[in-house]
Amino acid sequence: MEFHLGDNMPEMSSTHSVKSLNHRFTRAELARALRLAIADEYEAIQIYEQIAESTEDEEIREVIMHIVEEEQKHADQFWDLLARVIPEEREIYDSAVEENKEIIQRIRS
Numbered sequence: 001m002e003f004h005l006g007d008n009m010p011e012m013s014s015t016h017s018v019k020s021l022n023h024r025f026t027r028a029e030l031a032r033a034l035r036l037a038i039a040d041e042y043e044a045i046q047i048y049e050q051i052a053e054s055t056e057d058e059e060i061r062e063v064i065m066h067i068v069e070e071e072q073k074h075a076d077q078f079w080d081l082l083a084r085v086i087p088e089e090r091e092i093y094d095s096a097v098e099e100n101k102e103i104i105q106r107i108r109s
């Protein structure tokens with residue numbers, strides 16, 4: 001299926017504004033919402049890591065870093081959902097991973 005991001009797309013500048021939309025997503029809108037969700041997970045990771053780095057309290061640091069791992073899992077889950085919505089992108093990611101492995105192998109040899 002051919003689609004173009006940005007075609008008749010409702011305003012979605014963050015997942016927070018996605019919440020206020022009240023209609024069924026097209027495939028392109030769903031993909032865009034998932035990308036925003038992924039970005040939010042990474043933003044959360046960034047903030048939590050900064051909090052962990054800013055405290056001397058070992059217990060707080062440990063709990064926050066546990067939360068960071070959870071957020072990473074959420075990001076991975078959203079990536080998987082995105083690849084389900086756009087299977088051709090999973091192929092792109094997979095081929096990129098393979099290409100990186102080849103490059104790293106070449107560098108190491």
Ligand SMILES: [Fe+2]
Binds near residue numbers: 041044070071074
């Ligand atoms: Fe999360």
